[in-house]
Amino acid sequence: MDAAARRNYVPAERARSFYTFVGAVIAAAVLVAAMPVARLTETLPDLPAAFWVMAALAVLCDYRPFTPPGRRQSSAVFPSICFTFAILLAWGLGPAVLVQAAAVVVSSWRMRHAVWRAVFNIAQYTLALGAAEAVTYALGETAFGEGSGPTWIDVAAVTLAAVAWFVVKYGTVTIAVRLHSGGNWWTTFRQGVAFESVSIGALLLLAPILVGPASHSVALIPLMLVPLFAVYRMSRLSSEQEQLARLDPLTGLANRKALLAEVHEQATLHCARAAAGAADRHFALLLLDIDRFKHVNDALGHAVGDQLLVEVSGRLVEAVDRHDVVARLGGDEFAILTPRLTDAAGARALADRIVTALSEPVALDGLPLDVAGSIGIALFPEHGDDFATLMRHADVAMYDAKHRNDTVVVYKPESDHNTPERLSLLGDLRRALDPDLATMAAGEITMYYQPQIEIQTGEVVGVEALLRWRHPTRGMVDPEELIKVAEQSAVMRLLTRRVVDDVVEQLAKWQAAGVTLRAAVNVSIRDLHTLEIVDQIRERLARFGVSPDQLQLEITEGALMADPRRVLATISELAKLGVAIALDDFGTGYSSMQHLRRLPLTEVKVDRSFVLGMATDADDHAIVRTVIDLAGALGLRVVAEGVEDERTWRLLRSVGCHVAQGWFYARPMPADELVEWLGRYRPLTPNN
Structure with a gap:
């Protein structure tokens, strides 16, 4: 079979299955109702006035059934169910099928259903009533039909009959919808089961309550309209509440x-x-x-x-x-x-x-x-x-x-760094950052610090705080991999919060030990989209008694250019607070002179890719010199990262670079090792 034939075959087969099922339901309904309906010619004239009142109310109430918005029409609330189930209990299957059929004809005409659909609906109701009749017959329930006082057993039998009615009716509808529209069986089944079990269950269980008063006085039957109206209102309110739960209260859009x-x-x-x-x-x-x-x-x-x-x-x-x-x-x-x-x-x-x-x-x-x-x-x-x-x-x-x-x-x-492996790593990182979830199984988050040295004097003027994560099974996670995992999720903010907390606390500890340093912390674009980071830093500095000028935030050109206005608003507030702002990886992005002029920067960092090659590559040397000249014209301090040998250090001094960091001086190290290193460090100047 070729592709075109398959495309025609599948829907045609489904259509045949659907209409075969419809035909089977109608045929089964005819078999169930044939004998009871045939006897109506004998029993119908003898039925009491109570029957005719119930029949009239069933037909009239179904003229305008309530169909909840957003649901299939089979979920409509048809009040006739209450009256026809009561008729079934009192006078048998034949009268119940007759009245239900009349109500379906009226509602189908009102809702403009096709003839085949009206016939199918009558067949569904007939099978449901037949199932309920079979249950009451099997359990020997006769109290409601004879008008005698029902016992607990009679009530239980009627309840089971109502369950059988619902299972048959809802089951046939579910199968028909699935065969007609396709889709998942479970999804089709659960689409309306909660709503219909409540609304239809209420209607069915009102029926035995209706039979009792009807046997005493016909005038009591119309009073049933009050609880029926209550069921109607309950269904409407339930539907409206569900609709409201799916709407955004401000805009009225879907939520x-x-x-x-x-x-x-x-x-x-x-x-x-x-x-x-x-x-x-x-x-x-x-x-x-x-x-x-x-x-x-x-x-x-x-x-x-x-x-x-x-x-x-x-x-x-x-x-x-x-x-x-x-x-x-x-x-x-x-x-x-x-x-x-x-x-x-x-x-x-x-x-x-x-x-x-x-x-x-x-x-x-x-x-x-x-x-x-x-x-x-x-x-x-x-x-x-x-x-x-x-x-x-x-x-x-x-x-x-x-x-x-x-x-x-x-x-x-x-563009998506969240492979399954990285998603697993992201979950581990979230657990490591959450104080309520952090365990040895999540690994250890620590901060390392790399010294920044004034080139002319050899003085240690600051450190860059660098995040390190020792994973329990993967060992030390590469810092670039760590940031790629975190930056596209809300975990990035948790990570920044943890870094700021640790660094400010460490600055306070060093200060208490007589060591005053400035620490630079890297932040991402997510951190700069709101002013939350400003409030956090203000609170932490005040708590630990650290001066704002001891903290510096480093932002990349990529973060700046992604949303310049929003970033400008955030770093302007940080600058007002007294926190220094540095532009990291300068020269690798596309910063415009307009943005550099407007930003409250104190420092730019020349990217290590240029610094590493400036001793051997004339172009890299020219780029570094140009960046330093530009920063000097703007009144900005220049930091070169990636300084790994003396030749590069001397070249940076010759072109006027202010500060350097790299393995030529020291590798990143934990906070306690930094204090020991400071005790051993001897300033290196161009003269020695």
């Missing part, structure tokens, strides 16, 4: 829970379509982060920030198609699920529409605010087949966009 359910449903549908040979087996998840939102909150207040989020959500809804789902995940993060795609170009086109929609300034409180964001895209099934994987990969793409100073990036595996 994370709703997005998760939608992604799961779309994955199931697309897998079914792929199995059927359909071509549209892609959908995309777009993750959007609003740039500089923190600045709006800080400068104009949270009320204006909320207005901005509402305005952004409105623009997103207008930019997408009606089939797309827009969700707010919290803070300034939004997600868009677009279910109808053929390739990544469609997702990019949608992202471009979103960028265009956000490009127009938003007027809030008379101020025009520029809105921009970074968008990461993950495709199903190429980049993941579940919510967690797609979200993680869209997040990787979004941060890749920030690092590249781009607007839209589609996920690429080569």
